[in-house]
Each structure stands twice: as structure tokens, then as C-alpha cells.
Amino acid sequence: MNRIYMIGFMGCGKSAVGRRLSFLLKLPFYDMDKEIVRQTGKTIPEIFEEHGEEYFRELETQFLQNFKNDHCIISTGGGVTMRKANQKIMRNTGLVLFLDAPFREIWRRIHRDPNRPIVRQSTREEIEELHKARYRDYKQTAHITIRTEFRTLRQITQYASFQVKRLKGE
Ligand SMILES: Nc1ncnc2c1ncn2[C@@H]1O[C@H](COP(=O)(O)OP(=O)(O)O)[C@@H](O)[C@H]1O
């Protein structure tokens, strides 16, 4: 299949860049978190509070296993690479783009956001540890790593588009 997946830590820009890239490449856009909210009728914090993180992880895997559309852009949630099965599905069904943002920038963007339950429950130090712990999985899963520091959303989107076309031989 011919999908484009955006991966990376919370706040690295997956949703924002994914949406812009979908306009640029004229492809439908899906945000996994939004799809899960739509399917369950619950917000992400509600799912975490009522059922726990493991249940949310299961919903992510089910989404990846059951999703049928091809030729589209999918922005994932920052924890999607925690499961090897998810890594495998993504690599086997599309191109995987990792948005690599510096932690201080990530923290600035996410620390006051009430919609990210993991941030709400943790200290800055804990989130920084999580960023470090996940970094290798992002790198290993991605076909392309894009460093976002000092780049605007527009520049990142254009660079992503260029890399996608290059890898597809267009
Ligand atoms: N390169 C960037 N420059 C400026 N703002 C950015 C950049 N990348 C992301 N943002 C902003 O940071 C916030 C978090 O981005 P978002 O796309 O929701 O991240 P993610 O989906 O990876 O968690 C949004 O308000 C977004 O517009």
C-alpha cells in the first residue's frame, strides 16, 4: 500500500504537518487520535481515565489492522511505535516520516495542553525520559527523519513532500 505515516513524539508536529502535506499532495488526511475519538465517542483523556493506557494502545493497533484506505496521509499518536506490531504494519503499508524536534521545543508546545493525558500525569523530567526512551523506535521505524528545528510548518511540509516524491521515484 501507498500510505504516508507521520510519527514522532507528542508535539513534534505530526497532526499539523500531516494536514498541510495532505493539501500539498492532494491526498486524504486521517489523524489516528481523531479517528479513535470518533469511533469510541470519547475524548483521549476519557479513554485513558476510564479504561487505562493499555486499552488505548489496543485501539491504536486495531485501527492500524482494520484501516482499509490506501493513498492517504495518517498522523499517528506519539506512542504508536511502542508496539512492534504497529511498527511492522506501518513499514509494510507505506512510507514512514519521523518529525524529529528538540525536547525543549516539544515541552514548550505540550506542557499546558490538557488533551494529552500522559503529560498531565507526569513531570517534565519524566516526559524527557520518555522522549529519550522512545527515540530509537522512531528512528528505526522511519524511512525518513526530518529535523524540524528552526523550520516553519511550511518549510517542513515542503521538505516532507520533496522527500516523499524522491523516495517514490517521482
Ligand atoms: N515547526 C513548527 N513551528 C511552529 N509550530 C509548530 C511546529 N510544529 C508544530 N507546531 C505547533 O505545535 C503544536 C503541536 O503540534 P501537533 O501537530 O499537534 O503535534 P503532534 O500531533 O505531533 O502531537 C501545534 O499547535 C502546532 O501548530
Ligand SMILES: O=C(O)C1=C[C@@H](OP(=O)(O)O)[C@@H](O)[C@H](O)C1
Ligand atoms: O505519546 C503518547 O503516548 C500519546 C500521544 C498523543 O498523540 P500526539 O502525539 O498527537 O500528541 C495521543 O495519542 C495520546 O495522548 C498518547
Ligand SMILES: [Mg+2]
Ligand atoms: Mg497529534
